[in-house]
Amino acid sequence: MKGWLLHHRKAAEQALHRLVATPVNTLLSAMVVGIALALPAGGNMLLVNVQQLAQRIAAAPQLSVFMSLESGKKEVDETESRLRHHPQVRDVRFVPREDTLRRLKQSEGIGEVIESLPRNPFPDAFVVLPRSETPEALETLRAEFVKYPGVEHVQLDSAWVQKLDALLRLARLAVTLLAAALGTALVAVTFNTIRLQILTQDAEIEVSRLLGATDAFIRRPFYYFGALQGLAGGAVAWLVVLCTTLLLRGPVSELASLYGVGFTLYVLPLPESILLFALAALLGWMGAWLSLSRHLHD
Amino acid sequence: MIRFEQVDKRYPGGITALADLTLSIESGEMVILSGHSGAGKSTLLKLIPAIERPTQGMVIVNGQNVSALKRAAVPYLRRNLGVIFQDQKLLYDRSVFNNVMLPLAIAGVPPRDAGRRVRAALDKVGLLDREKAMPVALSGGEQQRLAIARAVVARPSILVADEPTAHLDDDTARDIVAVFRSFNQVGVTVLVATHHEALFAPNMTRRITLSHGRLAQ
Numbered sequence: 045m046k047g048w049l050l051h052h053r054k055a056a057e058q059a060l061h062r063l064v065a066t067p068v069n070t071l072l073s074a075m076v077v078g079i080a081l082a083l084p085a086g087g088n089m090l091l092v093n094v095q096q097l098a099q100r101i102a103a104a105p106q107l108s109v110f111m112s113l114e115s116g117k118k119e120v121d122e123t124e125s126r127l128r129h130h131p132q133v134r135d136v137r138f139v140p141r142e143d144t145l146r147r148l149k150q151s152e153g154i155g156e157v158i159e160s161l162p163r164n165p166f167p168d169a170f171v172v173l174p175r176s177e178t179p180e181a182l183e184t185l186r187a188e189f190v191k192y193p194g195v196e197h198v199q200l201d202s203a204w205v206q207k208l209d210a211l212l213r214l215a216r217l218a219v220t221l222l223a224a225a226l227g228t229a230l231v232a233v234t235f236n237t238i239r240l241q242i243l244t245q246d247a248e249i250e251v252s253r254l255l256g257a258t259d260a261f262i263r264r265p266f267y268y269f270g271a272l273q274g275l276a277g278g279a280v281a282w283l284v285v286l287c288t289t290l291l292l293r294g295p296v297s298e299l300a301s302l303y304g305v306g307f308t309l310y311v312l313p314l315p316e317s318i319l320l321f322a323l324a325a326l327l328g329w330m331g332a333w334l335s336l337s338r339h340l341h342d
Numbered sequence: 343m344i345r346f347e348q349v350d351k352r353y354p355g356g357i358t359a360l361a362d363l364t365l366s367i368e369s370g371e372m373v374i375l376s377g378h379s380g381a382g383k384s385t386l387l388k389l390i391p392a393i394e395r396p397t398q399g400m401v402i403v404n405g406q407n408v409s410a411l412k413r414a415a416v417p418y419l420r421r422n423l424g425v426i427f428q429d430q431k432l433l434y435d436r437s438v439f440n441n442v443m444l445p446l447a448i449a450g451v452p453p454r455d456a457g458r459r460v461r462a463a464l465d466k467v468g469l470l471d472r473e474k475a476m477p478v479a480l481s482g483g484e485q486q487r488l489a490i491a492r493a494v495v496a497r498p499s500i501l502v503a504d505e506p507t508a509h510l511d512d513d514t515a516r517d518i519v520a521v522f523r524s525f526n527q528v529g530v531t532v533l534v535a536t537h538h539e540a541l542f543a544p545n546m547t548r549r550i551t552l553s554h555g556r557l558a559q
Contacts, residue, residue, distance in 0.1 A: 047450035247433060254391070257448045
């Protein structure tokens with residue numbers, strides 16, 4: 045056990061030594077790997093941010109039930125009581141047409157337009173919070189409410205969230221594909237540097253074999269080399285994402301506040317950072333493994 | 343200790359390096375292997391650490407049938423042998439000290455212990471004051487002594503050397519022979535292939551002569 049640990053420590057030291065011995069090469073490889081990784085990592089971070097924003101804007105899906113302009117108080121009351129007693133409805137809020145008019149008169153831009161209208165163009169409305177938030181349940185409720193007498197139109201307010209959700213799923217898939225493609229690039233870069241390493245360490249490999257080195261002994265430093273190079277690339281990617289986030293933070297908050305939303309880009313959190321580093325190291329290790337099985341002959 | 347039983351070695355292309363070779367070397371012996379160029383001396387030596395495998399027959403080292411050894415077991419065989427190669431195979435990118443350190447690093451000897459043993463080995467061949475030098479800075483005789491130090495640092499029971507005195511002047515060659523003799527005197531079995539039989543005091547040393555891959559009578 046102690047000998048095994050010693051072998052690993054030596055191999056790691058040797059790998060580190062080789063990386064430090066050629067600083068320019070090491071730096072260039074780390075940049076290539078890092079920038080390749082920064083794209084999917086940054087894309088992922090943006091997606092997570094957008095998703096969080098979407099969740100905050102539309103906390104819970106709701107249905108807006110609009111009465112027709114001709115319907116009287118009786119129909120409105122009836123509808124209200126039916127909605128209130130519906131088993132699938134969690135909460136109902138009545139929005140009288142006068143309130144809507146008053147609110148919109150105060151809002152900037154369209155206030156004057158509304159003022160000039162001869163009569164109140166807004167219907168009475170109910171905002172309904174359903175118990176179940178699945179798209180199917182919402183659709184069933186919508187179909188049911190629209191048949192109530194005096195109801196003109198039922199709108200699913202969460203429809204756009206669902207569309208956004210689908211869009212985000214698509215974007216996530218794209219980022220995953222991008223990650224796969226660029227991960228392959230990382231493996232290829234390591235594959236090549238390890239090939240060069242094997243060529244330059246040719247004498248050492250041969251002599252070590254003659255002196256009784258096992259395959260594992262010979263391969264170990266290369267595995268560490270690949271993993272460390274991957275890790276260095278991961279660090280570059282992490283820094284790129286961090287810098288980009290910090291640079292974008294101010295402008296994004298400004299933009300968001302123009303739309304009346306308080307929003308700050310959040311930086312890569314710890315678990316995702318660890319995942320990024322681990323993945324980079326793993327891909328480097330894989331590149332080393334591929335290269336060793338291809339280039340290290342007995 | 344080392345036994346060859348009806349060993350044939352043919353290289354691809356139909357070249358027969360060894361034919362029906364049977365010989366045995368006892369523990370603690372010092373044996374000189376002589377013969378003309380191409381007689382099969384190097385091939386014979388390469389069969390012992392399983393660098394080459396016999397086409398037919400058995401090679402037995404320390405009671406182990408080397409010719410049938412699994413690939414994964416070969417490293418452990420080699421760790422118990424001290425081999426000095428014809429072209430020395432020193433590593434020119436590291437110091438004398440680190441060249442001798444390599445077999446111990448491979449065997450997983452703890453660093454402090456290893457350092458002591460490296461210095462002891464360098465001391466035995468008279469290179470202790472050159473431990474920080476790089477191999478290119480050494481003379482031919484010093485390089486050969488470095489190769490010997492690396493071969494003996496893991497304290498093998500068998501020492502095998504291929505032409506260790508080639509390209510050396512007589513005085514230096516005599517030094518090298520003395521080093522081998524001193525290892526033999528402490529019980530190491532020594533097998534040396536050489537053209538310089540005269541240097542090894544032939545009357546005191548057993549001699550095996552090869553001719554065209556067979557024992558010469």
